[in-house]
Amino acid sequence: MRVGKCFLGLAACLYAVAADAERVPMKLWYDEPAKVWMTSALPVGNGGIGAMFFGGVAKEQLQFNDKTLWAGSTTRRGAYQNMGDLFFEFDTPETCTNYRRELSLDDAIGRVSYTIDGVDYLREYFASNPDSVIVVRLTTPGHKGKLNFSLRMQDGRQGMTRVDGHTMTIKGTLDLLSYEAQALLQADGGMVETKSDRLEVKGADAVTVVLTGATNFDLASPTYTRGDADEIHRRVSARMDKAARKSYKKLKAAHLADYQPLFARVELDLDAEQPDYTTDVLVRGHKDNAYLDMLYFQYGRYLMLGSSRGGQLPSNLQGLWNNVNNPAWECDYHSNINVQMNYWPAEVTNLSECYAPFITYVSTEALKDGGSWQQVARKENCRGWAVHTQNNIFGYTDWLINRPANAWYCTHLWQHYA
Template sequence: MNKHSLLFFMVFLGLQLQAQNTRQLSNTTTLKLWEDKPGKVWMTDAYPIGNGRIGGMVFGGVEQEHIQFNDNTLWTGNETDRGAYQAFGDLFIDFDSSAGFSNYHRELDISKALHQISYQQRGIRFSREYFCSFPDQLMVLRFKANTKGAYSGAIRLKDAHGAQPTVTGNRIQFAGKLGNGMLYQASAQVLLKNGKSSVEANPNGGSQLKIIGADEITILLAGATNFSNSRSTQWRGESPDPKIKRILSAAAEKSYTTLLDRHVKDYQSLFNRMSLDLGKSTLAKVELPTLSRLLDYKNGGDADLEALLFQYGRYLLISSSRKGGLPANLQGLWNDSNNPPWGGDYHTNINIQMNYWPAEPANLSECHIPYLDHINAIREIRKINTQKEYPGVRGWTLRTESNPFGGESYLWNTPGSAWYAQALWEHYAFTKDLNYLKNFAYPILKEISEFWDDHLKRRPDGTVVAPMGWSPEHGPTEDGVTHDQQIIYDLFTNYIESADALGIDKAYRDHIADLRAHLLKPKIGKWGQLQEWETDRDDPKDQHRHVSHLFGLHPGREISTIKTPELAKAAKVSLLARGDASTGWSMAWKINFWARLQDGDHAHQIIQNFITPVGVAGIDYNNGGGIYANLFCAHPPFQIDGNFGYTAGIAEMLIQSQTDEIQVLPALPKAWPNGKVKGLKARGNFEILNLEWKDGKVNLLEIKSLGGADCKLRLPSKLKSVQKIAAVAIADDYQYTFPTQVGQKYTFSL
């Protein structure tokens, strides 16, 4: 082999190895957040773990590990006082060594919901592994080293409400009672491999556990309250102590490997339903720590980071909302304050609703259940409160701020219950579960419709308007506000279709249909905008963060580019006037708006704005929206709805089904010329098994019918059907309409 041939071979081999490394990195690092230094700030640096009820924020310190933890049932307040979501406590491990360290690495692997830390100190390699298990209902922390006897230090708990911790054997514990009578308790069971333990005084009061010369440490952390999600028991149930004893006793009988395997299996049963590839990023970008990657994002983009943020939203929903528990609040379930912004409440004028936008399309239907259960749980107290404010009406509505007990505060948000009702309908629309619709959703849809039947104002000309409404969160209070009209239209549409699906209540169904027909319709104003109010007073220079009058575009279905093109055009004019920059959650909503307008490039521009690193943690209504180093959405401050809205927005860009058809790649931006997605859901109980596109065109679609409903597809290009389904040209698209069988896969390809 001559020198030129050898040089060519070496270059070729190098390129092959680089390509192999790129592939390996894309498979192993793109579902991870990581940094090369410990976290310092709770809101911006620490990484979240959770199991839908309890959760923690992990700092990863070397001299001191700090995990701030929560239980999402710990609230002050009651049925008449909104109260606030509370911090629960902190776990500290103070290590004896203060020597320097190197090769530090901490990561959150969202493919496994696993937090790992490693570093070198005194010539010893230390490693840690943390997770929060749903099947075993506790947090598990494991500390290892490659040298025996490497761990010495003190382990202590701190109660966020001041109770002093005690130590019995190797169990550290605190317990207390809030002013509303709620009992709470946290217990940390410390398991050692070799080494010694003893009880000593905690410098902050109470006791702590001293560890000397342990090879390994495993901590089982459990927390609980006596909350019960039932008004019939006055929102109280079993005391926390026996719950925690059962949890710790059951966990102690399992090996660490068994606990980890059970956790990963449970988590991946939800997370692994979906995968997303929006294009490969460069090796240089993928290798960067997460904060550096955010800072570098504007330098040429990072499609892999955009996909990571999508999956991070799914991770956060799984971690903060599991069946049998409470819904995700303004901060999911992570909170380090007893007086968090807006009380860490269930905010009813978009925020809790946005939390659940991705639940159904991103194939996490079970994670939707806590929100639906909450709606059902607070119905009776809502009826009592509504009767006091609006005597003589049937049904119920609510105020803007609320808690798990039905307590509420701030302004009456009269269309709020109708917006809640949309979630009830959406769960049915995606699952087609008639039993759920009949026995759970329909009675609530009907009673909320009855409220509006009684509350609406009939004008002499036959027009029906919502009285004295407000377009959140600005402008006058008056009749016929567009936001209210669109939400009521959505409620009535969902009720009508529910009655039709069940074949019941025809007389009342027809009455509601007549009311819907007479609702004041959306109006187009003097500068081509969709009017926010019945009076044409919209200011083209108004850039308020809320765009409430576009509810009918998203998440409603009254406005679409296909069925109501003139209204869609007016919505676009309004959206352009509002501008692209805003708070974090507002930008997330705008991604969804532009996706529904089928403008993928503008939706992607909002994505680029959203992926802006933010350093401030205070409240800012006007500027500074984006994301923190830990990928939490910054309002600022942290609000989790922006993370969920972002995930929903990308789903809308790839698949839409809010009309009577499934649209494939309705808003694909030029920035994603090649990609693939597996596992998205569409209304009608269809699953997108596989969708691949190249050079901006679909080359493979595999869709599975889970319910046997008729299917209508709209594709941007003509494909061949394995089942010989004929295509019908419609405008610039192609439509395929066909009956399906339960469990059958239908394939379309070039």
């Protein structure tokens, strides 16, 4: 009996290894840097914070967001905000060879690689859920002392940036919320010089940049905030200190151990191989290619994992990625179909955990005694709660009563329970 069990276990392991080896890589890839944020930059996210990278050669831009960073209040709609940007300026020409920019959905890691004067350059980007940070790693495989660049951090509202040692900080206050973001640069070899508004790296072998941020938003609080700027600073600094004590190898390993089991739960196999042409060519000229269907399916799962894991807020109209302070429809929560559409794929693609922020949001707002959702119902001479079509994160709701929305929301909750 034991021999039989061992044999079956071994057979299952061998089958799993074989199946994994046969998985077609799920990648978006391009042979040039992104030019437009909306249509060609590539996203990484850990469910609460996210970033878009462009992959420029002489200059790289990493634009980042925190899902809780909103202007507005309980009485003003406001809008979802751009938290800020990191700008890398390299002491290299713009021209290069062997350029490739890609996003691997299988491991949630972005990569940019190219060659200049015989030196290979590589960047890796990922957003870690277990460590609550975004990580950028710069190397020159096979070469030492070749990394020379400056790093600058810019507030999304044109605020001031503080540079202290190897850490850059932005912080500020909006209508209701306070926020802070930090970026830490760690270099292997070479020198790092601190300037008034940037860090300059000279002759490094490798560099790791760790980025994180937070606000004092609290959905459960009557004021929608908890703590002040000092508390935010302590929280962000503690998160950064914890991540800084880990090597890049350990940060990456923790990220993969967390992400890959979730993503690998579902495979869509349409008997297609990854084409040898770029994703933009695939989309423009090969819409009948079955690999595009596989990629599109998995990209949706990737975006859900990147914008709806943990925290108190569901995915907004753009998931969590947004590079302006006046986004279309305020990047809000539209109760007439949009927030529901975000979660249609959650159960059927085996990402049930991603429902948690939506459930937290609905249950918390609906059960607030005398809260705005209950007030809307009272105005309709109804018990319980109701919402209008447009909603910010502070309970403010306006633009047309949406009477069926609460039943629609609860249908989602019931499906998740079932």
